[in-house]
Amino acid sequence: MTEKDHERVTVDIYNRTYTIKGPESKQHVQLVASLVDQKMRDIQQGNPGLDTTRLAVLTAVNAMNDYMKLKEEYATLMGKLRQKED
Numbered sequence: 001m002t003e004k005d006h007e008r009v010t011v012d013i014y015n016r017t018y019t020i021k022g023p024e025s026k027q028h029v030q031l032v033a034s035l036v037d038q039k040m041r042d043i044q045q046g047n048p049g050l051d052t053t054r055l056a057v058l059t060a061v062n063a064m065n066d067y068m069k070l071k072e073e074y075a076t077l078m079g080k081l082r083q084k085e086d
Contacts, residue, residue: 009033014040014052039063 008021011033020029040059044050050058 013037014044014055036063 006021006023007026007029008019009026009029010017010019011030012018013033013036018033020033022029024032036059039062040055043058043062044055047055047058
């Protein structure tokens with residue numbers, strides 16, 4: 001996909017509007033934005049005194065933690081699959 005094929009999608013995350021440009025479908029970008037928005041709101045509920053910057057950083061840390069856990073689980077499952085194939 002070339003730069004010209006990238007779609008612009010406007011989304012709202014934590015009461016702010018962002019325009020995101022990329023190769024993913026509009027529905028995918030909207031889903032990701034919705035998940036980020038929900039994660040920020042969940043974290044804010046447990047930490048009402050956080051400013052937006054700290055809230056965004058904690059959201060990123062939580063998202064990366066979830067990603068790393070999934071990546072480790074995937075690697076474990078792939079290892080088990082290879083063992084069964086041998």
